[in-house]
Each structure stands twice: as structure tokens, then as C-alpha cells.
Amino acid sequence: MKVALLCAALAAAPAFAGDLVARQGGDSVRLAEGPCTSPPVLSLLEPQLHTRYHAATATVQGRTFSACWRMTPNGAHLLYEDGDQGVVPLSDLKPELTA
Numbered sequence: 001m002k003v004a005l006l007c008a009a010l011a012a013a014p015a016f017a018g019d020l021v022a023r024q025g026g027d028s029v030r031l032a033e034g035p036c037t038s039p040p041v042l043s044l045l046e047p048q049l050h051t052r053y054h055a056a057t058a059t060v061q062g063r064t065f066s067a068c069w070r071m072t073p074n075g076a077h078l079l080y081e082d083g084d085q086g087v088v089p090l091s092d093l094k095p096e097l098t099a
Contacts (some may be wrong), residue, residue, distance in 0.1 A: 020076075022092040029058045029067070029088055030096070031076055036068030040081035053079070 053068035
């Protein structure tokens with residue numbers, strides 16, 4: 001279950017430049033700054049909430065899921081295309097390293 005991936009703890013700034021990534025073993029969650037554009041995820045949200053969510057993807061057990069996220073007091077709340085949800089604590093999020 002994706003929730004297992006979404007449980008640990010960091011203190012990232014509320015605003016960021018570039019993607020943030022949380023990793024646990026081979027699984028990962030990538031949070032982007034851009035707006036959520038995933039039709040399956042947006043269909044699960046009330047229309048007035050669409051602008052509050054940003055794009056995200058998760059790779060769990062080799063399978064990639066579309067997701068959308070928004071910041072909450074507990075961390076980044078994620079909603080996945082299959083309706084699953086989870087929270088990634090800010091302490092787990094690291095800036096994406098580029099070569």
C-alpha cells in the first residue's frame with residue numbers, strides 16, 4: 001500500500017524551487033510545483049479544490065501512479081489516481097538532485 005511509503009519525518013521550506021522527492025527503498029514520490037493536470041485525480045476532487053493541488057507522481061513496487069498534492073500542517077497530502085491517499089512528512093522531502 002502506498003501509505004507505507006508515506007510515513008517518516010524533515011523540515012523543508014513551504015516554498016521550493018524544483019521537484020521534491022521522498023524515497024523509501026525502491027519506492028518514491030515526486031512533488032512538482034506545477035498544477036495538477038491528472039484527469040483521474042481531478043475527477044476525485046471538488047472543482048473548487050483543483051487550484052490548490054499540484055502535480056505529483058509515485059513509483060511503488062515498480063508501478064507508476066499519477067497523483068496530486070497540497071501542503072497541509074502535517075505534510076504533503078497526496079491523492080492518487082486510484083483514490084488512495086497519504087501524507088508525506090516535510091522531513092522526508094528532499095530537493096531532486098540533477099546531474
